[in-house]
Amino acid sequence: MQQPLVITATINGRPVERAADPRMHLADFLRHEVGLTGTHVGCEHGVCGSCTVIVDGRPVRSCLMLAVQVDGAAVETVEGLTGASGSLSRLQRAFSEHHALQCGFCTPGMLMTLEALLRTVLNPTETDVRDAISGNICRCTGYQGIVEAALTAAKDRQGEPA
């Protein structure tokens, strides 16, 4: 078996250097090596969406990417959404306001998927939002609150400076 390989990446804006077995997927790397346990591991075969993170600006399944593949990349996780003081982002507050979570297991993946959507689509429709989260499974909310939260956050973002 191959020795661990050193991975140098930017995670939530901070440089990180850690070693990992080549077979370790990104979600396990984030949780066990970097200590960022906000990223949740659900199905580990790319169906549930709970492990969604943003790599180089794009939402990806972190269970379907090897940790060694983010060497040199910029990774964003749910921990990166909050401000330095721990304040919630507009999208996170909207989740709270619209009861967009119950047990919370899917929430980090939902947030990162929608964060990526709201960055690229300025004025998303309900269809855009539902299409975006079609790869994220939630067994509590029935999705309605999540959709409302995303649309509220999108609306508010338009008034904010980029």
Next chain:
Amino acid sequence: MKAPPFTYHRPTTGEELAALLGSLENAKVLAGGQSLMPMLNLRLAFPDHLIDINRVEGLAGIKVEGEDVVVGAMTRQADVLASSVVAERLPVLAEALRHVGHIQTRSRGTYGGSCCHLDPSSEQPAMAALYDARFHVVGAAGRRTVEAADWSVGMLQSALADDEYLEAIRFTPWRDGADGRCGYGFAEYARRHGDYAIVGCAALVRVDQAGAIGRAAVVLFGVEPSPTRLPALEAASLGQAAAGFNPASHLGEVDALDVMEDIHVNAVYRRRLARVMIGRAFADALARATGAKA
């Protein structure tokens, strides 16, 4: 579960990649990883070596070469979907990609990877079959081109030899011109959005100024282990008036297909669904070619 152990290789040039493919035993190529990573995590694949081609230069991107559009094997599905070249010249590829997985998997999944994996329900090799695309292959012995009709050699098996890799897929778009106007149709049925297709169909037609069908191509996927062209239907449509043409009258070859069965879908249902999907895709293609549909 977790992936089994393997030795990881990360070539950066085609030469390095060809050398690795030519020398390693039991190696798998990691492209976008949206099929291989689940297979590793589920322990359905046990390669001794994993060759990650994500940093091999020159494999990604969409180029226009004369009439052709050349899609690099490592072009992400998201990039094909967002491409203005594809939207203008190969719009059915974009339409089909909307049915492929989800935003997160299209960020990573690649056009060439899907064509090499050859899932029977995959839209991407079906698009290659629809357009009679050509696969540009590189190996230790040099380059060769494989016609779409020869690309699939069996269930999940492409024509690639163990020491070869796919470089790009060359599509020749159907263009409007003096000989008529072209249209496409795409229809797919899955139990949920983004699921594997139970049956899908795509059609291309050209209708001349007199309203007659001058050229047609129809492909089914999810029905047989490989994408299935329907040459008898295509031939039967030629010269027919677009307005009155009913593909349902020319589906004898669908009865002869070696239709797959699984625990959810038996062959009778799948064959029946194939007829429905052909009808929808062909009707949409004709509607676009005659200006009845945008």
